Amino acid sequence: xxxxxxxxxxxxxxxxKDGDGWSNEIHCFDIPSGLWTVPPTTGQGPPPASGFTxxxxxLVRAVFFGGVNAEIxxxxxxxxxxxxxIWHWTxxxxxxxxxxxxxxxxxxxxxxxxDPDSNPPHPCLAVAAGMAGGxxxxxxxxxxxxxxxxxxxIPLLPPSFTARWWHTGGVIHRSASQATAVFFGGxxxxxxxxxxxxxxxxxxxxxxx
Numbered sequence: 001x002x003x004x005x006x007x008x009x010x011x012x013x014x015x016x017k018d019g020d021g022w023s024n025e026i027h028c029f030d031i032p033s034g035l036w037t038v039p040p041t042t043g044q045g046p047p048p049a050s051g052f053t054x055x056x057x058x059l060v061r062a063v064f065f066g067g068v069n070a071e072i073x074x075x076x077x078x079x080x081x082x083x084x085x086i087w088h089w090t091x092x093x094x095x096x097x098x099x100x101x102x103x104x105x106x107x108x109x110x111x112x113x114x115d116p117d118s119n120p121p122h123p124c125l126a127v128a129a130g131m132a133g134g135x136x137x138x139x140x141x142x143x144x145x146x147x148x149x150x151x152x153x154i155p156l157l158p159p160s161f162t163a164r165w166w167h168t169g170g171v172i173h174r175s176a177s178q179a180t181a182v183f184f185g186g187x188x189x190x191x192x193x194x195x196x197x198x199x200x201x202x203x204x205x206x207x208x209x
Contacts, residue, residue: 005038011048011070022048022070026082043089046080047071051106051131057146058114058123060085065127065144068106075104075133079144092149100151102142105130109169113143113179123147126154128183128209131165135190139163141181141209160207164188167203181209 004010005025012021024046028037045064046052052067064080079092094101108130114123123146129138139162141154167186173179184207187200194200 006040009048009071022050024048028084039084039087041082041087041089044080044091045082045089046078049076051075053108053110053127055110055112055125057112057125058121061123061146063110063125063144063146065110065125066105066108066130075106075131077102077104081146100153102127102140102151102153103132103138105132105138105165107131107165108138109167109183111169111171111181113171126171126181128169128181129161129164129167129186135192137163137165137188137190154209157209158207160205161209162188162205162207164203183207183209 004023008023008025010021010023012019026039026041028039030037048070049067050070052064054062054064056062060083062082062084064082066075066077068074069076069078081090081092082088083090108127110125110127112123113126114121125144125146126141127144128141132138139157141157143152143154145152161183164186167183169181169183171179171181185203185205187202189201191197191200
């Protein structure tokens with residue numbers, strides 16, 4: 001049993017007999033050396049969580065979005081941006097109650113719309129579907145402008161993009177202004193309807209948006 005990273009938190013799973021739980025530690029794997037490091041971070045980072053996404057959005061930043069906040073055990077739509085040149089966290093908060101913001105979710109997918117060949121580049125995070133509070137599968141897609149710090153819902157999704165969670169997705173950049181997102185798999189139903197995970201009706205559907 002190792003010690004926690006300085007400044008990090010741990011929330012124990014009350015149902016676990018082995019002391020399992022959730023933390024907000026960050027570890028970095030260096031591919032050439034094959035070694036793990038524990039970079040010291042500053043700023044306001046995310047709480048212990050599960051079911052979130054952590055996506056690199058440009059050359060120096062990655063975005064932590066959503067998941068289940070283990071301190072309150074609820075799906076959230078929190079945004080934390082990590083600058084990994086200086087290892088500093090910044091929390092992104094709504095400017096007011098009228099600002100568009102996606103509903104809290106976990107087990108969604110996220111990917112970067114950053115195209116380094118665009119001039120100037122506009123780093124953007126796309127988030128698709130997932131599971132809302134109460135286990136409701138979602139059928140939506142949102143884009144977060146990293147520099148302007150606002151969300152925009154992507155309209156006119158094709159009928160083939162059905163509500164789902166636990167899926168995967170990626171993006172193909174066709175030009176500086178055009179991209180195609182491709183999604184595969186996932187579960188279309190509330191897991192609470194089934195006795196065990198073995199009964200979940202997972203899909204093998206591929207959808208392009």
